[in-house]
Amino acid sequence: MSESSVRQRKKTGTSDGKPRKAKTTQQSLPGVNQQNKMWARLVLIVGIAVVVYFTTFRTREKKFATQRETLELRTQKLDCSKLYFEEIAKYAGCIPADCGRFVSDKVVGPAEVDVLLNLAKSGFRFGRSSGGASILDLHSGALSKDTQFINIYKIPEAKAIFSAEHINTYKHVKDKIQLAVAENFKINKDALFLTHPTFFSRLTNETAKTIHDEYWHPHVDKETYNSFHYTTLLYLTDFGKDFTGGRFVFIDSAGKHNKTNVYIEPKRGRVSGFTSGAENLHHVEQVSAGVRYAITISFTCNQEHAMGDPKFSLDEDDGPELM
Numbered sequence: 537m538s539e540s541s542v543r544q545r546k547k548t549g550t551s552d553g554k555p556r557k558a559k560t561t562q563q564s565l566p567g568v569n570q571q572n573k574m575w576a577r578l579v580l581i582v583g584i585a586v587v588v589y590f591t592t593f594r595t596r597e598k599k600f601a602t603q604r605e606t607l608e609l610r611t612q613k614l615d616c617s618k619l620y621f622e623e624i625a626k627y628a629g630c631i632p633a634d635c636g637r638f639v640s641d642k643v644v645g646p647a648e649v650d651v652l653l654n655l656a657k658s659g660f661r662f663g664r665s666s667g668g669a670s671i672l673d674l675h676s677g678a679l680s681k682d683t684q685f686i687n688i689y690k691i692p693e694a695k696a697i698f699s700a701e702h703i704n705t706y707k708h709v710k711d712k713i714q715l716a717v718a719e720n721f722k723i724n725k726d727a728l729f730l731t732h733p734t735f736f737s738r739l740t741n742e743t744a745k746t747i748h749d750e751y752w753h754p755h756v757d758k759e760t761y762n763s764f765h766y767t768t769l770l771y772l773t774d775f776g777k778d779f780t781g782g783r784f785v786f787i788d789s790a791g792k793h794n795k796t797n798v799y800i801e802p803k804r805g806r807v808s809g810f811t812s813g814a815e816n817l818h819h820v821e822q823v824s825a826g827v828r829y830a831i832t833i834s835f836t837c838n839q840e841h842a843m844g845d846p847k848f849s850l851d852e853d854d855g856p857e858l859m
């Protein structure tokens with residue numbers, strides 16, 4: 537109600553000379569003001585709550601390595617998680633100067649990537665998961681096939697795919713990555729051993745059919761794969777060109793509610809390496825289109841978990857057993 541209409545009523549009396557209900561109207565003014573104040577306070581409180589919520593519980597985003605840049609070396613030091621440090625401390629020569637992560641686009645060359653991508657594509661012709669995440673482990677022979685795994689070494693036609701170039705490149709690249717891990721974490725190269733599982737991955741946006749297809753869950757490699765001490769990844773296809781989605785994400789926490797997602801965009805020939813403890817919680821975003829190829833190459837300091845290079849053996853009696 538406007539002020540002028542209130543004034544109007546004040547002037548107007550009733551026939552018996554008594555004031556009209558204008559009195560009541562006059563009394564309602566402070567009520568309206570009070571209500572307005574209450575609303576203002578409520579809006580202020582809600583506003584503050586929203587600001588506090590988003591500053592306290594927000595997830596920040598950082599790009600550690602974009603697809604467009606070519607990195608000699610980018611590193612990030614981290615405090616080792618307690619459990620990881622307690623365990624790695626047992627292995628002389630294998631204790632990192634600092635826990636952390638690195639990315640380099642200079643360890644593996646484009647020709648080597650071509651050979652390995654060709655090897656991966658040839659292998660996956662013999663089997664793929666029906667649910668979007670396929671693996672090919674040339675050490676055990678494990679190859680995804682629909683909703684299960686088969687042994688590629690039991691397929692006679694697979695013989696044709698393993699050329700000397702494939703085998704030599706695979707071993708040479710593995711050695712270079714092992715050296716990169718040793719240099720970056722300042723450990724003895726010979727204290728590191730290749731471990732299981734080391735595998736090619738092929739990720740698409742197909743709907744997951746089994747738990748093995750759900751590659752996007754946050755995890756700690758040391759917890760998922762007990763033998764891991766250092767994880768490395770070699771990317772064989774480009775984020776944003778060969779596929780979309782599928783970025784690698786470290787999830788860093790400072791306090792309970794303060795998270796930072798640290799992204800690595802896959803790029804052909806890009807190697808990332810990190811200590812496998814809880815300091816490097818991570819996941820892979822779901823691929824939204826295209827095909828993402830990578831190799832997970834894992835290292836242990838525990839000689840009991842060491843494994844040799846793949847035999848690429850097709851002799852059924854000789855061939856590696858599946859896990």
Ligand SMILES: O=C(O)CCC(=O)C(=O)O
Pocket residue numbers: 737757769784818819820830832
């Ligand atoms: O392919 C990637 O980028 C990461 C895969 C991964 O997290 C793993 O193999 O443990």
Ligand SMILES: [Fe+2]
Pocket residue numbers: 755756757818
């Ligand atoms: Fe992982």
